[in-house]
Amino acid sequence: MIYSLTGWVTDYCATCRGPRTPLPTRNPHPRALRMMPLIIATLNTRGCRMALRRSQVLSYLREGGYSVVFLQETHTDLTAEDSWRLEWGTGSTLATSRCGKLEWRTLFSPNLRPEVLGVTEAVPGHLLHLRVRMEGLVVNFVNIYAPTTSPKRPQFYQRVSDFLGTLDSHKCLVLGGDFNTTLEEQDRSGAELSPAAANILREIVEYHSLVDVCRDHHPDDTSTFTFVWVEARWSHHSRLDRIYLSRFHLSQAHSSNIWPAPFSNHHLATITASLRAERPGPAYWHFNNSLLENERFVTSFREFWLAWQEQWRAFPLARRWWDLGKVRTKLFCRDYTWGTSRRRNAAIEQLEREVLEMERHLAASPEDPFLCRACREKREELLALEDHRARGAFVRSHIHLLRQMDQSSRFFYALEKTRGAKKHVTCLLAEDGAPLTDPVEMCGRARDFYTSLFSPDPTDPGACRVLWEQLPMVSVGDRDRLELSLTLAEFSEALRCMPTNKSPGMDGLTVEFYRAFWDILGQDLATVWAESLQGGVLPLSCR
Structure with missing residues (x-):
């Protein structure tokens, strides 16, 4: 062999x-x-x-x-x-x-x-x-x-x-x-x-x-x-x-x-x-709220979602259309972010080359006002782009102490990497206190811990009977009001009362995201939830 x-x-x-005629391959x-x-x-x-x-x-x-x-x-x-x-x-x-x-x-x-x-x-x-x-x-x-x-x-x-x-x-x-x-x-x-x-x-x-x-x-x-x-x-x-x-x-x-x-x-x-080790990254994707300040992104996403709404009839259940729509939303946002980062990095590299070229010309003509003004403008433009990138690292590093606000950009880049390394779990303690370093044993220990943590507590049938006997009866009017169909107005009010700047759910979409696009998402979400209430099954992404 x-x-x-x-x-x-x-x-x-x-x-x-x-020429060869290969088997049909997947893209x-x-x-x-x-x-x-x-x-x-x-x-x-x-x-x-x-x-x-x-x-x-x-x-x-x-x-x-x-x-x-x-x-x-x-x-x-x-x-x-x-x-x-x-x-x-x-x-x-x-x-x-x-x-x-x-x-x-x-x-x-x-x-x-x-x-x-x-x-x-x-x-x-x-x-x-x-x-x-x-x-x-x-x-x-x-x-x-x-x-x-x-x-x-x-x-x-x-x-x-x-x-x-x-x-x-x-x-x-x-x-x-x-x-x-x-x-x-x-x-x-x-x-x-x-x-x-x-x-x-x-x-x-x-x-x-x-x-x-x-x-x-x-x-x-x-x-x-x-x-x-x-x-x-x-x-x-x-x-x-x-x-x-x-x-x-x-x-x-x-x-x-x-x-x-x-x-x-x-x-x-x-x-x-492409056999290669998976690089460590965040456990879950979440929407970057700073994209809402980008008019180009807001316009692009609106066009994307309006096109996706036309695919509704191709799905037997609204909740399946909604789940796949959120997956596509994640891919759309991620691809847009990657494209933005690539364009920004390319712009920074181009500006750096232009600044160096202008400085070489200034060395030969140090008193040229046109070159001086153009060089200052290029340097300010470069500073703005670098400042935007540094602010992203600052936000991701989760710094809240004022005394660290005056650090250089390199400080926040390094701190971001340090925080990422700290998130990597290398050891867990077993139930008897013994350290576990094997990934399989660590996963088993974590699974057993959370299975026990979130398992239902034992109930007292007698206490339940007393609770139900002491509950006041619901009036006919209250019963009719509680059994009314869900309305978009109720969802809109609930969204308005939600606090902002909070961790999103498993789908990664934030309250700010829903507020920004509620005019095109609201009715869709109301329809999906109404179907879920009638069928007794929530969409997978909402469980």
Whole structure:
């Protein structure tokens, strides 16, 4: 087997090999496109002992721009080690382990060089595990080549299950290779020859929360396979080559494809993912009230919501339309803020260049009044933009002491980072006072604490009976008044009486936000609440 990692790339296929017809792919999120993708591929080469075949395989992979490659059945020996290194890329490091006629290699190109934490040949000749750290994320890459004979597969997959059980379940796991076993009927043209092995593999996938990325992206595709055997009068098709990814990182997988390999009867299966550690951020999003002072934002949001109101009839329930509308509101506000920040930062960089250029001209003409006036104006404009950015850091740092108000902008930037670091919980105390540092144990401790804290207190039936007996009866007039339909006027009055500058709910929308857009949101919200009262079910975002 060969396991290789090359540099980050963006070209998914080589144009010199002619046009390809990939599987239909889902459009990745715009933010995901800004991450450098990691292209993971798996291929059964059917032998690379000959120099020409080896050159053909490596040229095919190099032109395809693949980042991580699982290769099976290379059938080479240690004497070809220098050739592999030279043909794959000058300057790449190489780690080799060999079992029988199957040689396994690990190659790192000079422009990647992830930190290798461990290499394990768990099942000689059939399973190679590589643990690396890249982009702040620890990834377990497991390359599998299942036995070709059916009787040996159940025992092999049992050993795979035992080995995967020794890995940290919280780390990203990429399991790929030639499984020689299928789990679904649509992945083969005939019957599964080793159902016992398929059952064990299915248990592995479920227990470790793994997802077949290609099947997840293309659930309805029943005509694309990775192994095709064609004879004169019959053919056999199956999807033996697959790549599984941890379910917790599935959102980072953007696309998956299957490409024909001209030198093998196996096809190349690939996934494109942005595997990187999630950067810490705020627990919940909340609306930035300063946007209400931006006339451009207010106008843009009004146009956005009026367009969203036209989609009302496409939803069976008003509360579903409302929940999705709030999600889109969050995305709209966040994208607008990102755009504003980018434009402001670009303006600051442009002004800095212009100020430096003017100062160079002033050095040559120090008494030019036009240049002096223009330079002062540019510096004041730059100061205003920087002051706006510093005020944002000041607000986010939550400073309330007057003696700290006269600090420099750098003070508030540093304080903002310090407060963010303090929010990161590194230890909790167990019920017996023992410190807990493991994330799983800490989450369990927090869950148990709040489950007990918010559980209902025991009630006294006798006290309840006395309470109900002493309550005065509701008059007919009061009863009729209490049973009237909800009105927009009542909601408007309730909103008017709400205090401002308070923490929002789970949806992140503040009282100030509702007040600013009440003329277009009020009637919608009144309709949603009236429906909820009648049906007895609140929208998800209001629970």
